Amino acid sequence: MKRFDTFWERFWAIAIDGFILNTVLQIPKFFSFPFFSTSGIILALVVSNLPYIYAVLMLGKYGQTIGKMIMKVKVVDNVTEDSINYSQSFMREIVPIVLVTTSIILNFILFSDVDFENFKVSTLGYILIFFPSGMLAIWSILEIVTMLFDDKNRAIHDKIADTVVILTDIK
Secondary structure: OHHHOOHHHHHHHHHHHHHHHHHHOOHHHHOOOOOOOHHHHHHHHHHHHHHHHHHHHHHHHHOOOHHHHHHOEEEEEOOOOOEOOHHHHHHHHHHHHHHHHHHHHHHHHHHOOOOHHHOOOOHHHHHHHHHHHHHHHHHHHHHHHHHHOOOOOOOHHHHHHOEEEEEOOOO
């Protein structure tokens, strides 16, 4: 089962991809849009989902992100171990995409017409504001836990998309 022992490689691949994406995500800081405008919301949606868009496109095309290429791991179909398609790639990222998008839309709805000088947030408001990001944190923890207790180190997103991550330098 050495072929599926990918925890640390995946960890470092995410760190490498995070460094690359963090560098790219500095670019939008040079643009100034009022947050509660249509262009501001679109920019927030694109920038916030860029890591997932990157993963979907790279995994759909190559089965690897740059970080995974460097760490010599690849995402393949769980049954055939052939390359995955864009649909599987998208399914791996669907939960965070929905949670991040929901968070941005809820913040837009809650704060688009607010007088911040006299504004007080209710308990329900706090729940609505923090629910999607809280769910994303719980999702991330569950991803790690499920990976650690699966024979093939498959996380929840691997099970949703019927994929598995393998070492490319071991046959």
